[in-house]
Amino acid sequence: MQLEKLQAFVLSNSDYGESDRIVSLFTLEHGRLRGFARGARNSRKRFGPALETFARIDVQLSQKDGLSSLRGADVITLYSGIRGELGAIAHALYTCELVECLTPEGVPLPRLYRLLAAYLERLDSGQLDEADRRMFEINLLNILGYRPSLEECSRCGAKYDGHGALLQQDGELVCRFCAATGRKLPLPALQRLGSCLDTSRFGQIPFDEESLAAAACLLDESIAGHASRKLKSLDFLQQICP
Ligand SMILES: [Zn+2]
CATH class of the missing domain: 1.20.1440.120 (Recombination protein O, C-terminal domain)
Structure with a gap:
């Protein structure tokens, strides 16, 4: 399993199953890709607000069998100036x-x-x-x-x-x-x-x-x-x- 650190914007995210999310990312390194965020709906601790649409983040992704999984994400900016208007x-x-x-x-x-x-x-x-x-x-x-x-x-x-x-x-x-x-x-x-x-x-x-x-x-x-x-x-x- 290969772990990669990428820069990304969150384009959208959608609920998946009981507790997970599918996140659409636009990354600097690989362009657009979709990642699976396990437990993202249950535990706010793991990803915090990093998966909000149009957040700019650093994200750690692992690739396995063609599927990208989010291992962690850190907010660069949430653009709070945008979110108030x-x-x-x-x-x-x-x-x-x-x-x-x-x-x-x-x-x-x-x-x-x-x-x-x-x-x-x-x-x-x-x-x-x-x-x-x-x-x-x-x-x-x-x-x-x-x-x-x-x-x-x-x-x-x-x-x-x-x-x-x-x-x-x-x-x-x-x-x-x-x-x-x-x-x-x-x-x-x-x-x-x-x-x-x-x-x-x-x-x-x-x-x-x-x-x-x-x-x-x-x-x-x-x-x-x-x-x-x-x-x-x-x-x-x-x-x-x-
Ligand atoms: Zn003409």
Whole structure:
């Protein structure tokens, strides 16, 4: 049996049987994985608050017969600043579910790990800005290889002119010569999203209202196209932050 110490975020956890839990983790070293936490429901002593969703932890895992078991976990931070604010909680839960739903199991994604850490720190500091959510999402799509075509038409390859791009139903972006219909995405919105990929710091790219609405349209459509299921936390987020 091999014991490993990993850095991780808790993406979600669910009860298993009488006293155990299955914990979904996003680790720096191996990406997303699921671990079995024996006795986690009965004994708070063993794991304390370390298995709360969006906690950042050091975790000791053992592998046996393809199953990961949690041997221990130490809290790095619970992000108490997020936990005191409903809007921040909704964003953090949504972000964790997004990572859980879109990332492959067992593939290390250190850039995404750092992005998630930076975004949670931003939320924890009391900043609640939809532009930050969109910055997280476009970078997530980019890291996973799902980046929408922000500069040129995905069909004919021509650079977008002053008319911007047209969004198709599956999240595809095309020029006005390649499609007759679709939601129009103005060029400045596409440029701002492109700029989000050039910085790893939140709060650097200002979005006006029109650009933010366009970014929301594009990203919501793209994410829905790549997610294997509807995100449960999205309803909660939309209720809290309409
Ligand atoms: Zn085209």
